Amino acid sequence: MIQKTFQAGNSVAVIIPKKVLEEKNIKVGDSVNFSVDSVFTADTEIHDLTQKLIKEYRPALEELASK
Numbered sequence: 001m002i003q004k005t006f007q008a009g010n011s012v013a014v015i016i017p018k019k020v021l022e023e024k025n026i027k028v029g030d031s032v033n034f035s036v037d038s039v040f041t042a043d044t045e046i047h048d049l050t051q052k053l054i055k056e057y058r059p060a061l062e063e064l065a066s067k
Contacts, residue, residue: 001017001020002043002044003015003016003017016032
């Protein structure tokens with residue numbers, strides 16, 4: 001799961017989706033352990049670039065796919 005960070009006062013925060021909170025039985029005020037994987041940053045950058053390229057070259061890609 002990729003979650004974006006946001007500014008919360010002098011800190012940076014990440015939202016934990018409600019579904020995850022329920023599945024893991026996490027309540028407000030609980031301590032949680034998490035890890036950060038730098039691959040997520042690369043995955044996000046690759047995803048964004050891919051979407052940009054698809055949008056820009058969609059007609060050519062569709063023409064190639066139809067052959």
